[in-house]
Amino acid sequence: MEKIKVIFCGTPQIGAEILIALTEMPNVEVVLVISQPDRPVGRKKELKPTPVKEVALKNNLKIIQPIKISEAYDEIAQIESDFIVTCAYGQFVPTRILDLPKVDSINIHGSLLPKYRGGAPIQYAIKNGDSETGISIMKMVKKMDAGDYYIQESVKIEDFDDTGTMFEKLAKLGQKMIKENLVKIFNNELSPIAQVEEEVTFSKNITSEEEKINWDDLSINIWNHVRSLSPWPIAHTFKGERRYKIQKVKILNNKIEKRAGTIVDINENGIDVQTKDGQVQIELIQKPGKKMMKASEYKLTNLADLKVGDHFE
Incomplete structure (x- = not known):
């Protein structure tokens, strides 16, 4: 033919x-x-x-x-x-x-x-x-x-x-x-x-505002949100006017009662953040103007500007 x-x-x-x-x-x-x-x-x-x-x-x-x-x-x-x-x-x-x-x-x-x-x-x-x-x-x-x-x-x-x-x-x-x-x-x-x-359902193009993490949500929803935007365009969150990109998180079983978005711990595994029903651990994070890095290395560098008790919007 x-x-x-x-x-x-x-x-x-x-x-x-x-x-x-x-x-x-x-x-x-x-x-x-x-x-x-x-x-x-x-x-x-x-x-x-x-x-x-x-x-x-x-x-x-x-x-x-x-x-x-x-x-x-x-x-x-x-x-x-x-x-x-x-x-x-x-x-x-x-x-x-x-x-x-x-x-x-x-x-x-x-x-x-x-x-x-x-x-x-x-x-x-x-x-x-x-x-x-x-x-x-x-x-x-x-x-x-x-x-x-x-x-x-x-x-x-x-x-x-x-x-x-x-x-x-x-x-x-x-x-x-x-x-x-x-x-x-x-x-x-x-x-x-x-x-x-x-x-029929629709999947309109994702806006920058929709890339923002809602910490007052279930941990599983935040996990799905972050991986749906990885490796592009990457989810983000704010502390004050600083925007941090978050490329990878995992769900923790911790149930400490804190305000959603509060940094509960910064340790050798990553940065633990309170959610609506528990916590997630940030594994990959990018500070404004810097490269993506392992969150477990964050406090070991001179880039560290986050501390326990800080709150993401």
């Missing part, structure tokens, strides 16, 4: 992994890659190519990076394709572009739809204490993540997982699924399944 012609849209690492899978398929030809514009990163604000762009350049694939994909309609329309495949692209794709390929436009979404439509499904699954999440390969429609899905597969969320490890798990699962199912979709071997609208 002739190669299946694919236009791929994606931006971060999980999208790059899907693009790698497509380039490894002998019956697929990636005819165009579309990614978000390069962004300045770091203190020097140097432009850095997106992970998807890096894969495209490595494989000598044609790539465009429009500020708005709608502005590239004429260029995209000139390229013959069977599929548009997207994964974490970061922009709404207009219907007139979705209608261009001969077969379909499909999205690889990081949740078990209709649960967690939107831009942060992996973070919400961890934050809400779910035991599993997964990948849905779905038809793209104008409404956000509302299309029928062709197939879903699940993966466990273990206690040691955070957003970083779950992105890796789901990237591998997505690679496997696109390799196993793209030809099946091309050959009409999979029938789309409608989402149950009554079961």
Whole structure:
């Protein structure tokens, strides 16, 4: 058979992994890659190519990076394709572009739809204490993540997982699924399944305010909150005007009755903080303007500015 012609849209690492899978398929030809514009990163604000762009350049694939994909309609329309495949692209794709390929436009979404439509499904699954999440390969429609899905597969969320490890798990699962199912979709071997609208939930992009730790919450909720934001964008807390980033905590069984947010102890294992129903121990902490460090080493350095009895807001 002739190669299946694919236009791929994606931006971060999980999208790059899907693009790698497509380039490894002998019956697929990636005819165009579309990614978000390069962004300045770091203190020097140097432009850095997106992970998807890096894969495209490595494989000598044609790539465009429009500020708005709608502005590239004429260029995209000139390229013959069977599929548009997207994964974490970061922009709404207009219907007139979705209608261009001969077969379909499909999205690889990081949740078990209709649960967690939107831009942060992996973070919400961890934050809400779910035991599993997964990948849905779905038809793209104008409404956000509302299309029928062709197939879903699940993966466990273990206690040691955070957003970083779950992105890796789901990237591998997505690679496997696109390799196993793209030809099946091309050959009409999979029938789309409608989402149950009554079961829809959303996972909107997380704001800076939502990254803040609420110490007056259950320890398990704080633990889930912190790992849902690790290793990015990282949860934070304030003591006065100083903002501390907290990347890892563990739950303690201590029940000392203190005001929520109070530092109960600073010891060789970390910084113990009172919660609504007990305590958590901060294991990784970052002082403003400094690097992330083990909380167990905090009071051994000249950076120590926290003491027992201090209170996080």
